[in-house]
Amino acid sequence: MTLTGQIFNIQRFSINDGPGIRSTIFFCGCPLSCRWCSNPESQNRFRHEALASGDRKLIGREWTVNEVLEEVEKDRDFYEESGGGITLSGGEVLQQHAFASALLREARRRSLHCAVETTGYASHEVFAEFIRNVDLLLFDMKHCNREIHYQKTGVYNDQILENMRFAVNSHVPVIARIPVIPKFNATLSAARVMAALLREIGIHEVHLLPFHQLGEKKYEQLKLPYEMKGVRQLHPENLQNYLQIFLDAGLDCSFR
Numbered sequence: 001m002t003l004t005g006q007i008f009n010i011q012r013f014s015i016n017d018g019p020g021i022r023s024t025i026f027f028c029g030c031p032l033s034c035r036w037c038s039n040p041e042s043q044n045r046f047r048h049e050a051l052a053s054g055d056r057k058l059i060g061r062e063w064t065v066n067e068v069l070e071e072v073e074k075d076r077d078f079y080e081e082s083g084g085g086i087t088l089s090g091g092e093v094l095q096q097h098a099f100a101s102a103l104l105r106e107a108r109r110r111s112l113h114c115a116v117e118t119t120g121y122a123s124h125e126v127f128a129e130f131i132r133n134v135d136l137l138l139f140d141m142k143h144c145n146r147e148i149h150y151q152k153t154g155v156y157n158d159q160i161l162e163n164m165r166f167a168v169n170s171h172v173p174v175i176a177r178i179p180v181i182p183k184f185n186a187t188l189s190a191a192r193v194m195a196a197l198l199r200e201i202g203i204h205e206v207h208l209l210p211f212h213q214l215g216e217k218k219y220e221q222l223k224l225p226y227e228m229k230g231v232r233q234l235h236p237e238n239l240q241n242y243l244q245i246f247l248d249a250g251l252d253c254s255f256r
């Protein structure tokens with residue numbers, strides 16, 4: 001039987017999901033439920049109907065490995081010129097780890113650089129096997145306090161941090177990505193704790209992703225409660241002191 005995966009979008013010419021010009025492949029399904037999620041329609045693992053731009057439409061469809069590669073190979077010249085490649089994103093890719101691993105193996109066999117954006121939320125066994133086929137992990141860090149992490153994402157962070165440490169110790173390149181979210185982790189004290197932990201784990205590079213409201217309309221359309229309604233967006237100019245904490249900790253830190 002041919003292995004297939006549920007994918008809800010393939011975005012060409014991405015420039016913020018790893019080095020160079022990339023195609024970003026968005027997987028359906030996420031075990032977290034972050035209160036600020038800008039893609040709430042992606043949290044469902046299975047193909048489903050949802051409202052998009054006012055119309056009902058199906059979110060996600062099944063793709064084979066070859067279908068995905070046929071699509072992303074269209075931009076091979078751009079990857080080669082720019083040092084880019086493909087990035088698997090979500091949702092959470094690890095929810096479909098068997099398909100994702102098959103895709104990564106074949107992509108690497110074709111000499112495509114493979115990055116994966118992940119929450120790192122999976123068992124050690126699944127994660128350890130999965131990262132064998134990855135060139136770069138863009139690894140979310142959301143909060144160091146396990147109770148606060150649970151309150152705002154629906155899961156504890158123990159396994160996530162353990163997997164991050166394992167990836168670094170396994171010499172897989174890791175860039176930490178921090179969504180900077182008001183009423184959650186946008187305080188200087190939260191930044192200090194994260195910076196210290198990232199240093200201790202052995203991370204060298206950090207991307208800060210300031211909170212935005214691009215997903216707000218989707219919650220209305222999907223008739224889902226939205227905890228971040230009316231919360232002001234953040235911008236790099238609001239977060240210079242926050243950035244400085246990571247720089248002072250010796251981390252290569254920038255906004256995305």
Ligand code: SF4
Pocket residue numbers: 030031032033034036037038039040042043090091092119
């Ligand atoms: S991990 Fe990402 S996709 Fe999953 S709920 Fe959080 S923001 Fe949304």
